[in-house]
Amino acid sequence: MYRHIKQPELLPYGKIREDLFRPLSGLTRKYLFAIIAPILVILIGGYAWATQLRYGMGVTGLQRPVFWGFYIVDFVFWIGISHAGTLISAILRLTDAGWRKPITRAAEAITVFALMIGGMFPIIHLGRAWYFYWLMPYPNSRLLWPNFRSPLLWDLTAICAYVTGSVIFLYLPLIPDMAQLAEHNTPWRAKLYHVLSLGWTGSDTEWHALERAMKLMAGIILAVAISVHTIVAWDFAMAIAPMWHSTIFGPYFVVGAIFSGLAGLMIVMAAIRKLMGLELYLTRHHFNNLAKLLLLMSILWLYFTMAEHLTVWYGNDPSEMVVFGARTRARFSTLFWLMVFVNFVVPFVLLGIRRLRNITTGVIASVGILFGMFLERYIIVVPTLSNPRLPAASSTSYAPSWVEIAITAATFAGMIVLYLIFSKLFPIIAVWEFKPHPHEDEI
């Protein structure tokens, strides 16, 4: 009966509330199947990691001189995905864009989960993962301190700050919803939401405090997000390896991160729209706007990629040209041109031509972009390491082993599981944001 309403803001609040709280209760068979299948994949990944811990890094495909491989690619990929939430949420919140309302929480949740997953890889890729805490500055009897000149330590600092910030950023706007959920619920849920809503009563003071806190966090999280991916880029750019030592890597990586993050968000939104029956809330309008953003990022990505490669080619430095050749003409050229195809050509056609732009093509382009951005990181990491400055030390045979592939697959499964659990516990769309005048209206 509400089919004719094109904007979710115009629906009656009672209906919005019911629609968005309904998916929280009851376990369907479909849901259980959807969660058990990825859990099995995670178990296989766990076994793979256990194998690696037991026998050593030799079970991976890594070899001298390719010391970084799939794990670092996974790391950059997932940290990149985490930029979905920040951009959509923080920028659109700060600019007061109205259409952001139904997608901010979905995006912020991606940020938190992608960070949890991505943050594991610096530990997984360690030769002695059980000593990862040696990177942390903690007081110890040997008076040892970590080396703050190492970009890896900047990385650790930035990611810890980002996880903390993005959890707060996700949590704050959940509070009013949880206060609502605490009423008339099953006993354990009522208790859970009551505790988590921190005694929210919905007074004017509280609303103002929440609003101020959200504005502040949006500003902070934006700065942190940009710094995080810049520092991830600096893990490479600070090294003097050919085609890593680049000044534009910081912004290049930030753009790539937002690009892949938006693609991830598009897929997640299409999935929850379908699975949770939220067609009234996530409309063509939202997908259309996201698709335009995606198109913009695709063009920006191409610009950076071109700037990076053109300067190297024109500069003609011998050691850099070896890597350049490996990327564009030799061993990695298929992957390279495939990357350009799925990251630019496909989105440009599917999202650029208005007649072709719809939810299905948006999802198709987004899947391609996720694949393309995974390839991009692979193409940045592996060709450089395969072609070190002394040609006699070069290698041509890195390929991921089953361990690396299993762990990579487990991360995607992990994302699905975390998201499914989250969507069972919390409304995936912020309900209170649809309240006509939250300041005057008591809950």
Next chain:
Amino acid sequence: MAHRWGMAIDLDRCTGCEACVAACHAENNISISTPEQAATGRTTHWIRVDRYYEGTFPDVKVKYMPVLCQQCDEAPCEPVCPTYATYHNPEGLNVQVYNRCVGTFYCANNCPYTVRYFNWFDPVWPEPMQLQHNPDVAVRMAGVMEKCTFCIQRIKRGKDEAATAGQPVADGDIQPACVQSCPAEAMVFGDLNDPESKVSRMAESSRATRLLEELGTKPKVFYLERGR
């Protein structure tokens, strides 16, 4: 005056016999790879002999170049290690502390000479070679990085013996295993702070050059170019 250890390698004399490689393995308890591991790039040689080919078959010349840790004064591997597992010691050596290494691989990625080696598994030696381990050198476990130390155990012993005798360390008293075993005497080791030492004089030679010097790493290994 503090020591500043350095090495000179006369490429005119090097025959590529790899005696240095074998000696280094024996001296430093370096694990021995199987053919399968070698095929997948998992060998460990703190010193290796790189080969460069000139000309086309059948008129081919092979040029040999022993490459070991260049003990850079401005070592790119050092600042990137988050745990200080690799650092600069007072004698200018680029030291690796195995027990402090967590295995981030960053040092190896940032080494322009690719002379850092990783322990992919716990080390193994074919029987009976495990019986000839050098007691002066630690055996490294899976998960840590390792590399040439300029035979720091020999340097220490040389200094101790000189101190016991109440004399300064004489030039040539300390020899890393590779230098000692080189049949062509292509390699010379000594104190670069002593202008009279053989290595200092070789470093002054007009044929002397340093590997990838243009990167500003200030290596302490000098290569004497081939005469043409």
